Amino acid sequence: MLKEIVIITLAVANPAEVERAWNQNFGYTTVDNGAISAELSELWSAPDMTGEPFITMAPANSAQTFVRLVENEAAATYRPMTSHGWNATELLVSDTDAVAMKLRESAFTIVGEPRDLWPAPDAPRAMQALGPGNELLYLTTNAQATSALGLNEAMPLVERAFIMVVGGASMADFQSYYGDVLGMPMDAPNPFKITMISKANDLPIDTTYPLAIGHAAPGYLIEFDELPESIGPRPVTEGRLPPGVAVVGFATDSAAADLEWARTPRVMKEFPYNGREVGLLRGPAGELIEIILAK
Numbered sequence: 001m002l003k004e005i006v007i008i009t010l011a012v013a014n015p016a017e018v019e020r021a022w023n024q025n026f027g028y029t030t031v032d033n034g035a036i037s038a039e040l041s042e043l044w045s046a047p048d049m050t051g052e053p054f055i056t057m058a059p060a061n062s063a064q065t066f067v068r069l070v071e072n073e074a075a076a077t078y079r080p081m082t083s084h085g086w087n088a089t090e091l092l093v094s095d096t097d098a099v100a101m102k103l104r105e106s107a108f109t110i111v112g113e114p115r116d117l118w119p120a121p122d123a124p125r126a127m128q129a130l131g132p133g134n135e136l137l138y139l140t141t142n143a144q145a146t147s148a149l150g151l152n153e154a155m156p157l158v159e160r161a162f163i164m165v166v167g168g169a170s171m172a173d174f175q176s177y178y179g180d181v182l183g184m185p186m187d188a189p190n191p192f193k194i195t196m197i198s199k200a201n202d203l204p205i206d207t208t209y210p211l212a213i214g215h216a217a218p219g220y221l222i223e224f225d226e227l228p229e230s231i232g233p234r235p236v237t238e239g240r241l242p243p244g245v246a247v248v249g250f251a252t253d254s255a256a257a258d259l260e261w262a263r264t265p266r267v268m269k270e271f272p273y274n275g276r277e278v279g280l281l282r283g284p285a286g287e288l289i290e291i292i293l294a295k
Contacts, residue, residue, distance in 0.1 A: 001183045002250040003217040005065050006292050007056070007272055008089055008161055009247040011072035011240075012133025018069050019055045021107040021132050026091070026158035027060035028067070032271045036070060040270065043263050043280055044247060044288065048239035056271065065160035066272055069133070070241065078243035080136035081167070081200035083234035084227065084285040086245035088128075088196070090138035090163035092145055094155050096125040099139050102157070107132040112195060128196055134244065136196065138165070148219035164248050167197070167225040168285025171210045174224040177284045178214050181259070184222070185215040194225060201231060216250065233286055242288070247280075249290030255279065265293060 012018050022028040033055045041049040055069045067089075081087050093099050096114045103110055112128030126140040145162050146155065168174060171189050179186040191208035198207045210226035236242045255265070265279035273292060281289040 001252050001255060001291075002178075002214075002222075002289075003220070003253065004251045005161055005164065005216070005220050005248065006251050007066045007068055007249040007290070008164070008245060009068045009070055009241070009249075010089075010133065010135050011070050011075050011243050011246040012135060013071065013073050013076035014133055015053055015055045015069035015071050017107070018131060018133040018135065019057065022057055022067070025102055025106050025108060027156050028057040028158070029060065030055055031058045031066070032056040037270060039266075039268065043266070043268070043278060043290075044241060045262060045280070046239060046241045048237075049241055059159050060156040061159065063160040064272070065162075067161065070246065072241055072243055072246075074235075074237050074240065075134060075243035078134045079200060080130070080134065080244055081197050083231060084168045085166065085234045085242055085287045086164060086248055087167045087225070088136040088138055088165035089161050089245060090126075090140055090165065090223070092149070092151075092159040092162045093139045093141055094146075094153075094157055094159070096127050096139060096141045098157060100127050103129055108137075111136075111199070136244075138163070145219045145221075162219055163221045163223055164245070165223045165225065166283070166285055166287050167227045167231070168283075168287075169227060169229070170284065171212060171224065171226040173284035174212065174214075174226075178222070178224070181256070183256075186224075187213045187215075189224070189226070197225065197227065197231075201228075203228070203230075242286075247288040247290055249278070249292050251292050251294065253294045255291055255293060259291075262288075265291065 189212040192211040263280035
């Protein structure tokens with residue numbers, strides 16, 4: 001059911017500063033801006049977001065996976081990987097080491113140096129950086145995803161978001177919801193050292209966490225992390241979006257009739273929905289999922 005990632009909404013305290021950093025370092029450009037409409041905040045069940053400034057950006061090659069920056073003052077003190085929900089955005093890059101070099105003197109803070117994820121010539125090479133809006137980013141060279149998305153050697157240094165990272169209390173709940181309810185093919189979980197979680201929560205660096213991958217459209221994935229009991233739900237101010245990665249919108253060509261909608265699908269004229277029906281689901285870790293139906 002879940003296919004391409006269409007739009008990621010990041011709730012940050014300083015959208016203009018984040019916009020500038022993404023433009024200067026990633027080559028992303030602004031394709032829309034304004035104030036959050038009452039219709040969109042109602043879809044999110046976040047009425048107090050109405051009127052808040054937003055900026056929507058796209059990669060340099062105009063890939064149709066967008067990042068929307070929405071102003072939310074609570075995000076000023078947000079710390080990624082310390083609560084349930086969407087925790088990180090993974091961007092596909094053409095050269096991880098070149099990205100690291102570019103970010104060393106920038107508004108970004110490198111929190112994980114480039115490294116191969118496993119010992120093989122074509123292994124993904126990843127790094128992690130914290131942006132000026134406290135947004136946690138994985139920046140990864142991945143030949144398999146590059147091929148699946150039909151990209152070539154002319155792709156920009158930083159391309160689209162292709163993986164979203166979500167953390168919660170129960171891997172079984174993730175598998176049941178995304179696998180059984182949403183029909184997403186799911187790999188079996190395996191123990192994995194996730195240093196970002198360990199560092200953020202003052203846990204031993206060699207701690208392992210159950211990690212599984214879910215497969216959406218070719219080239220698009222979700223990483224599921226089972227978090228320890230010491231990590232709980234994300235604090236959210238009533239009427240507002242969660243800080244950090246607040247909402248992720250996926251395209252789909254169909255939706256099961258018996259889904260338990262947080263908000264039933266309705267036509268959304270604004271960009272990037274462009275007249276498609278959009279509904280909202282709430283996942284097992286409290287994560288907000290926009291379902292964007294094909295016309």
